[in-house]
Amino acid sequence: MNQSVLDVHQLNKIYGKKSEKQFHALNGVSFAMTEGEFVGVMGPSGAGKTTLLNVISTLDTATNGSVKIAGTDITTMKQGQLADFRSSQLGFIFQDFNLLENLTVYENIALPLSLQGVSVRKIKPAVESVVAKLGIESILNKYPVTISGGQKQRVAAARALVHEPALILADEPTGALDSKNARSLMETMVHLNENHTTSIMLVTHDPLSASYCERILFIQDGKLYKEIHRNGTRGEFHQDILDVLAQFASPDLG
Amino acid sequence: MLLKLSLSSMRKLAKDYMVLLFGLTISIAIFYMFETLAQNKAFLEANSLISSIIFVFHVGTFILGIITVFYIFYATSFLLSLRQKELGMYMTLGAKKHKITQLMFMETFFVGLTALIIGIVVGVGLSYGIAELLMWQLDFQGGGFQPLYPSSLVTTILFYIALFFLTSIVNAWRIGRKSVLDLLHSGQQQDQVKTSGLRTFLGVVLSVILIAVGYYAMVNIAELMEFGIILATVTIIPGTYLIFISLLPYLVKKLKQNRNLNEKGINSFTLGQLRFRMLNLMMVLGTVAMLIALGLGAMTAGTSFYHNIGIQSSMFHANDVILYEPNNSEKEMLASMEVTKQQEYRYKVTSEGVYFLKTDLESDPPEVMTFEEGSEGFSPTTPNATLSEEEYTLYGGEGMPELPGNWWTAISTELGAGTMFGNRSLFVYGASNYQEVNGEEHQVILAQVDDFTAHLTQLELLNASQKTLAEKYTGNQVEQLGGKYSNYVALKGFASGTIFMGIFLGIAFLMMMASVLMFKLLSSAGADVDRYSMLRKIGVRKTLLVKSIYRELFLLFLFPAIVGIVHVVIGMQMFSFIIIEPYTKIWIPLTLFFVIYGIYYFITVQMYKRIVLPKQV
Structure with missing residues (x-):
């Protein structure tokens, strides 16, 4: 249970060549996640959240430092290997869903398995089990354009989960949802996290969504600024988060 | 002010406008090329082995006209899709609707006129170049052929001005009908998949009947004569379009329903792409199939007449x-x-x-x-x-x-x-x-x-x-x-005019085919960029993406080629009463076609890859 799923060590990301004006998007970020953890990453715009997520998700490369996911150091891997790694070890949930609108819901969810060459016989039960967890059994044969935003995000979550990745990376998953759907999605994520020991890293602006996490990392100017743990109820945690955010808004008081 | 804005944004979209302009230009050039032959009655009558050649060219003009109308309407609607988001933005900033409508009309018409001027110049140039080359190759004098033929020039200009006027009105009307919000969100609209079982079935049955009737007319052209040509035209053209509207989406759907195939690797995506493309490509694929049939048919007929000279001169002489x-x-x-x-x-x-x-x-x-x-x-x-x-x-x-x-x-x-x-x-x-x-x-x-x-x-x-x-x-x-040689020379003198027409038109039609397909694939590639970047994010290797592109485009190229070639093979029967063995050496034009088509497929894949594939994977 305490196995490390993510280990980020002294991560730096510098944009711009040496001769030009350089920008330190990430400046020595280090943190770790154990298996089954639900971690939130918050911070103001431009703090480096997206860069961090891109590097961890292997879409972007770090300037230096190391990122280990389930014991594998991704900073030394080649492009092709990275693609394979993404498809087997990571699950993605994006703000704008990123579903393929030319495939049915079923096909969207089955795609990661097909890509890994899982036999057709095994795909169906895997898809059925994951859609049952997310409660979207009834829309399997529909196309994304005909379903609601909340349903789309559940489909995206199902697609992220279907191949049982080591880590789910969620980038503002509630960003395009109304409050009811956002709440429902977060509850589902907590459910997945608690009952199916899914490790989730959530990047968000929204304090309410973040309050579902167990632990929040605050980033500012490319550095880890603060880390808070949830000790009491979700309501109290929500208040804690708001307090930290208030310090961002008026740093002089902090 | 609005005009200035609109001009500057046209500059911004220069690449897309180039694609559009290129497509229109080729269409105009080809139409003109065709008309230089079709309207030059003196040349046709003096140089053809087919007695009703003038009539054949009338039918040809009709077919080309239909194809052109389809194509121009499609191409100018691409302009609409390019511009509507920006025009919507002007409206949020306070531009009046009638101004926007006016602007759209002017823009469409302006692009059309530009294309017309370039197209005529290119058309005259191509007519001249190809005619010279062929006459030299065939050792054919071609007296009376004029690359700059005034009557064809006038026809082409009038036809296209009318067509552009019409499409400008349609574009203006379509933009006038939409609300500001529709315009602003036009980029997010997604294709709807509609396939009703009964309609598909009826479409398939109807297309098969139409094509069967057309084939019957072509095979029995000796008895049906000019009526046969008309019958074949009015059955095969709608039949061909119907095949692409009903049969192909149905086939792809069936292919997708095979789970063993569909759920293997990236197949589900490739087939999904294909299915969606089928729906907005069916008209274009139908047009491409018709153009392949016409172009390859004209070329095959030309070369067939050529080989016929050899056969016919051997008919009466055993010794050489x-x-x-x-x-x-x-x-x-x-x-x-x-x-x-x-x-x-x-x-x-x-x-x-x-x-x-x-x-x-x-x-x-x-x-x-x-x-x-x-x-x-x-x-x-x-x-x-x-x-x-x-x-x-x-x-x-x-x-x-x-x-x-x-x-x-x-x-x-x-x-x-x-x-x-x-x-x-x-x-x-x-x-x-x-x-x-x-x-x-x-x-x-x-x-x-x-x-x-x-x-x-x-x-x-x-x-x-x-x-x-x-x-x-x-x-x-x-x-x-x-003796045989003299006989050969005499026959060649009779046939070279017909051969010239066949090959000249063959080149023209195949060029138009290439421009139609390339225009369509490249103008819709922008919408695919997101899909490929998403696949990259969930961890699809670049090699796999490339493979998917090759397969998808291969199938898109394959279907019209098959339909077109079948049309040609059956259509050659029309010449069996005038050519002794119409199928002699048919492999020569076919091979030539496959080589050109193959090269063209490869180029399209490369251009498409450049547009849709994420820069770094």
């Missing part, structure tokens, strides 16, 4: 070379060819007559072409009658019997004696009578070569020197000698 009184240089030239059979005969010439030695003819009889009942046509045989008399004449008289059976053909056609010796009478004498003839003895060589058309240069030289000999005997200018 006749050499009277061969001198050394003629003998050397003969030896330089691959001679498969060579025979020699002696004869004597006096001022009144020519006397062939019977024993030579009997011991090694020349082959003649005979028509055999029940066989395919003419085939070479040796004369069957025996020459029992001592003396024969070719035309009878002088108390001598006429040459029996196909011995007559042997002397007049195979030996070409009639044209060589002018007014002299022709005789075949037995040995003793031959001895008594007081004249110079000479020799004539008959030869067959392995491949007649491979030795045309030598044959031409031999023909020229034999002509000099004939002029010595006849004392007159000799227009044409007997």
Whole structure:
């Protein structure tokens, strides 16, 4: 249970060549996640959240430092290997869903398995089990354009989960949802996290969504600024988060 | 102000406008090229083997017109999709609706006019270049052909101005109908998939019936004549479009329903792409299939006429070379060819007559072409009658019997004696009578070569020197000698105009096909960028993405090619009453087509890859 799923060590990301004006998007970020953890990453715009997520998700490369996911150091891997790694070890949930609108819901969810060459016989039960967890059994044969935003995000979550990745990376998953759907999605994520020991890293602006996490990392100017743990109820945690955010808004008081 | 804004944004979208302009330009150029032939009645009538050629070109203009209308409407709607988001933004900033409508009208019309000017110039240039090249290749004078033909110019300009005026109105009307929000969110609209079972079924049945009727009309063109051409036109065109509207989406759907196939690797995405593309490509694919059919058909007909010359000239002559009184240089030239059979005969010439030695003819009889009942046509045989008399004449008289059976053909056609010796009478004498003839003895060589058309240069030289000999005997200018080569030259003179038209139009149609398909694929590639970047994010290797692109485009190229080629193969039946073997060497235009089409497929894949694939994977 305490196995490390993510280990980020002294991560730096510098944009711009040496001769030009350089920008330190990430400046020595280090943190770790154990298996089954639900971690939130918050911070103001431009703090480096997206860069961090891109590097961890292997879409972007770090300037230096190391990122280990389930014991594998991704900073030394080649492009092709990275693609394979993404498809087997990571699950993605994006703000704008990123579903393929030319495939049915079923096909969207089955795609990661097909890509890994899982036999057709095994795909169906895997898809059925994951859609049952997310409660979207009834829309399997529909196309994304005909379903609601909340349903789309559940489909995206199902697609992220279907191949049982080591880590789910969620980038503002509630960003395009109304409050009811956002709440429902977060509850589902907590459910997945608690009952199916899914490790989730959530990047968000929204304090309410973040309050579902167990632990929040605050980033500012490319550095880890603060880390808070949830000790009491979700309501109290929500208040804690708001307090930290208030310090961002008026740093002089902090 | 609005005009200025709109001009600056046109500059911004320069790449897309180039694609659009290119597509329109090619269409105009091809239309003009076609009309230079179609309206030049004098040229057509003077140079065609097909009696109703003017009518055929009328039908051709009609078909091309329909295709062009479809294509132009499609191409200008691309302009609408490019611009609507920005025009919507102008409206949120306070531009009035009628201004926007006006702007859209002006823009469409302006782009159309620009394309028209460039297209006419390109069209004249292409007509000139291709005509020159073909005439040189075919050794065809092509008197009367004018690359800059005023009446065609006027037709093209009027037709396109009317068409652009119409499409401008449609574009303006369509943009006027939409609300500001619709315009602003136009980029996010997604395709809807609609396939109702019954409609698909009816469509498939109807398309099969239509095409079957059209094929029937083409196969039986000899009886149906002009009505057959009209019938084939009005059935095959809608039938072809219907195939792409109903049958193909159905096939892809069936393919997708095969789970073993669909859920393997990236297949589900490839097929999903294909299915969605099918829906907005069906008109374009139908058009491409028609253009392939027309272009490849015209080219195949052209080359078929060309090969027909060889076949037809072999029909009446078993021997390829006749050499009277061969001198050394003629003998050397003969030896330089691959001679498969060579025979020699002696004869004597006096001022009144020519006397062939019977024993030579009997011991090694020349082959003649005979028509055999029940066989395919003419085939070479040796004369069957025996020459029992001592003396024969070719035309009878002088108390001598006429040459029996196909011995007559042997002397007049195979030996070409009639044209060589002018007014002299022709005789075949037995040995003793031959001895008594007081004249110079000479020799004539008959030869067959392995491949007649491979030795045309030598044959031409031999023909020229034999002509000099004939002029010595006849004392007159000799227009044409007997024998296979002269026959070949004469037939070629008749056919080269038709061949020229076939190949000229073939090139034009295939060029238009290329521009239509390329325009469509590239203009819709922008929408695919997101899909590929998403696949990259969930961890699809670049090699797999590339494979998917190759497969998807391959299938898109394959379907219209199949339909087009089937049309051509059946359509060649139309020429069976005028061409002896319409399918001879059909592999030449087909191979040529596949090579060009293949190269074109490869280029499109590369361009498409450049647009849709994420930069770093």
